[in-house]
Amino acid sequence: xxxxxxxxxxxxxxxxxxxxxxxxxxxxxxxxxxxxxxxxxxxxxxxxxxxxxxxxxxxxxxxxxxxxxxxxxxxxxxxxxxxxxxxxxxxxxxxxxxxxxxxxxxxxxxxxxxxxxxxxxxxxxxxxxxxxxxxxxxxxxxxxxxxxxxxxxxxxxxxxxxxxxxxxxxxxxxxxxxxxxxxxxxxxxxxxxxxxxxxxxxxxxxxxxxxxxxxxxxxxxxxxxxxxxxxxxxxxxxxxxxxxxxxxxxxxxxxxxxxxxxxxxxxxxxxxxxxxxxxxxxxxxxxxxxxxxxxxxxxxxxxxxxxxxxxxxxxxxxxxxx
Numbered sequence: 001x002x003x004x005x006x007x008x009x010x011x012x013x014x015x016x017x018x019x020x021x022x023x024x025x026x027x028x029x030x031x032x033x034x035x036x037x038x039x040x041x042x043x044x045x046x047x048x049x050x051x052x053x054x055x056x057x058x059x060x061x062x063x064x065x066x067x068x069x070x071x072x073x074x075x076x077x078x079x080x081x082x083x084x085x086x087x088x089x090x091x092x093x094x095x096x097x098x099x100x101x102x103x104x105x106x107x108x109x110x111x112x113x114x115x116x117x118x119x120x121x122x123x124x125x126x127x128x129x130x131x132x133x134x135x136x137x138x139x140x141x142x143x144x145x146x147x148x149x150x151x152x153x154x155x156x157x158x159x160x161x162x163x164x165x166x167x168x169x170x171x172x173x174x175x176x177x178x179x180x181x182x183x184x185x186x187x188x189x190x191x192x193x194x195x196x197x198x199x200x201x202x203x204x205x206x207x208x209x210x211x212x213x214x215x216x217x218x219x220x221x222x223x224x225x226x227x228x229x230x231x232x233x234x235x236x237x238x239x240x241x242x243x244x245x246x247x248x249x250x251x252x253x254x255x256x257x258x259x260x261x262x263x264x265x266x267x268x269x270x271x272x273x274x275x276x277x278x279x280x281x282x283x284x285x286x287x288x289x290x291x292x293x294x295x296x297x298x299x300x301x302x303x304x305x306x307x308x309x310x311x312x313x314x315x316x317x318x319x320x321x322x
Contacts, residue, residue: 024058
């Protein structure tokens with residue numbers, strides 16, 4: 001039985017993920033690919049579609065940022081405020097196609113143009129809902145995002161006719177379970193992980209396992225949409241802006257997962273290492289069957305509220321601790 005607080009939402013949803021190769025530094029080309037995938041997803045009956053981290057721009061390593069530049073012309077040139085030209089265009093398409101979409105981009109702070117975020121926008125038929133800004137930023141020597149971007153300072157959820165949806169980015173999902181848990185406690189039943197995860201030993205197995213784990217531990221459906229290996233634009237090489245070694249090693253392997261009552265979470269759809277669109281239709285009635293034996297949200301707010309307070313206090317004590 002669906003809990004009363006979710007009774008007004010639709011009972012089924014078709015989730016989609018784009019296994020997506022970016023053209024580094026070419027927003028027009030990537031926006032055209034986003035549009036093509038949106039149209040195909042809508043034709044297949046997808047309701048909510050996730051694209052990877054920085055799908056609008058590509059996310060190859062940046063030489064100026066690696067060298068400590070205070071101002072990076074490359075990333076500044078790719079950044080947009082939200083609302084901005086690209087989110088407005090995707091919102092127009094979302095309205096036309098009756099589709100909810102999350103896609104990664106470089107966001108410029110509306111109040112301070114010098115501040116950039118690694119963000120994922122969420123738009124739908126009702127318009128632009130906002131962005132999630134990556135919280136855990138990687139550091140040298142692996143990536144330059146900790147130099148290029150400022151971390152996000154909020155963990156929002158977005159309203160849809162299918163219920164609240166959480167949008168998250170890569171490292172915030174793979175290695176840090178807390179943001180997903182907070183989104184679920186705020187009511188999200190779907191978490192869209194927009195990521196740009198590199199390939200490596202056992203990576204496919206790990207992506208499937210973690211996507212399933214986040215789904216089961218929070219009783220939600222999870223979507224991990226990842227970039228596929230691809231190279232940067234030739235002009236970026238010529239300008240010495242994009243590092244070759246960080247531009248074409250993305251794993252693909254996008255995953256849609258969730259609890260499968262009475263079984264635990266499983267992958268409903270898995271991509272490979274090529275560009276493709278995957279989808280799965282899932283049931284909220286089936287999802288909420290888990291709440292008949294494990295109503296963890298209610299416990300956290302009720303009989304386990306003291307436990308919630310304890311956890312919050314422990315985190316508070318650790319903020320400035322050893």
